[in-house]
Amino acid sequence: MTYSLAIHGGAGTILKSRLTPEREAAYHAGLQAALAAGAAVLRADGRALDAVTAAVCVLEDDPLFNAGRGAVFTSAGAQEMDAAVMDGRDRRAGAVAGIFGPKNPVLLARAVMERTGHVCLIGPNALELARAAGLAFEDPEYFFTEARWQSLQKVLALAAEGRVSDDPAQRHGTVGAVARDRAGDLAAATSTGGMTGKAPGRVGDTPMIGAGTFADNATCAVSGTGHGEVFIRWTAAAEIAARMRHRGDSLEAAANAVVMDELAAVDGSGGVIAVDRDGTIAMPFNCEGMYRGWVREGSAAETAIYADAR
Numbered sequence: 218m219t220y221s222l223a224i225h226g227g228a229g230t231i232l233k234s235r236l237t238p239e240r241e242a243a244y245h246a247g248l249q250a251a252l253a254a255g256a257a258v259l260r261a262d263g264r265a266l267d268a269v270t271a272a273v274c275v276l277e278d279d280p281l282f283n284a285g286r287g288a289v290f291t292s293a294g295a296q297e298m299d300a301a302v303m304d305g306r307d308r309r310a311g312a313v314a315g316i317f318g319p320k321n322p323v324l325l326a327r328a329v330m331e332r333t334g335h336v337c338l339i340g341p342n343a344l345e346l347a348r349a350a351g352l353a354f355e356d357p358e359y360f361f362t363e364a365r366w367q368s369l370q371k372v373l374a375l376a377a378e379g380r381v382s383d384d385p386a387q388r389h390g391t392v393g394a395v396a397r398d399r400a401g402d403l404a405a406a407t408s409t410g411g412m413t414g415k416a417p418g419r420v421g422d423t424p425m426i427g428a429g430t431f432a433d434n435a436t437c438a439v440s441g442t443g444h445g446e447v448f449i450r451w452t453a454a455a456e457i458a459a460r461m462r463h464r465g466d467s468l469e470a471a472a473n474a475v476v477m478d479e480l481a482a483v484d485g486s487g488g489v490i491a492v493d494r495d496g497t498i499a500m501p502f503n504c505e506g507m508y509r510g511w512v513r514e515g516s517a518a519e520t521a522i523y524a525d526a527r
Contacts, residue, residue, distance in 0.1 A: 218399045219514035220259035221496035224251050224272050226282045226508030227390045228442045228488040233505065233523055241522065244281060248510040248520040251275040255394055256512050265404035265438070266304050266327075269394035273300075273323045273406045276392035280362045282508070283390025285321060288360060288410025290369040292376075293417045296360055298410050299424040300326040301337075305403030305432035312337040312424035317360075318344055320353040323408045326424070328352065337424055365413070372414035382413075391423055393440025395432070395492045399514075403438040403492060405430050405454075412445070421445025427455035434494055436461040437468055442507065443480070443487010451479055457491060468493040476501040 255272030277285025300322035301312035311330025393407035422429030431454035432438035439454035460471035488502025512518035
């Protein structure tokens, strides 16, 4: 029995023509750090759920990625974060939406799963749970990044002219991890700040189980990143598992069909990372790039951004 781990830092990446070597190196370093954190858990015979949580926490702490510290701003200039976890052993899941304050929203999503009988919490009661669980909070200054603020100003300026940005990085931005541990169990975790300039209160696919996050030992674990509204309407993550369960599709065939055919046909730009019960990894995306990384037992960790690598 061996382990597999895949992570993503969002699809709709910076256009390749605009990415400096220094910036590219920073993204690869962030992805490698997240892979290292997750793989350390799996190497020690840890659970898939612990591995994906550890990996996502690292990405939430890195302001380069749109989650936690790097979360984007709503049209009102606030930050509202969503996160989810799912355990493939029994389909237990936890999620939070529209929160601000906890340093690592993914840990609060896990607290919902482990400390309540619910799947998703929002608002003040979600924050109360975070305090009861002893989770770390940060001040607004911790979450503020000048780059995210300037991105909002550009989006608002375009909106005032009746236009929308054609930069895919403005519409997409999520982090996630999927894993299979040595016991054969699967898990998924996803976290996001949402879309730059989104309406206050908007919730995307990340915390909607079966849309942006899904895990079931019988089929696969999936974490998505992309145009959330379309991922929700097409129940993208669960559709991949359904194709495997009911049609007998391989993970690669199922993930490619959903991402490259179904979603791409309806402006559902983005991608997914997925792992099946055998440890096979799939990472299809239908846009210019997706920050991603993967590692299997006995192999070196690898990271990529654009389509010229796996």
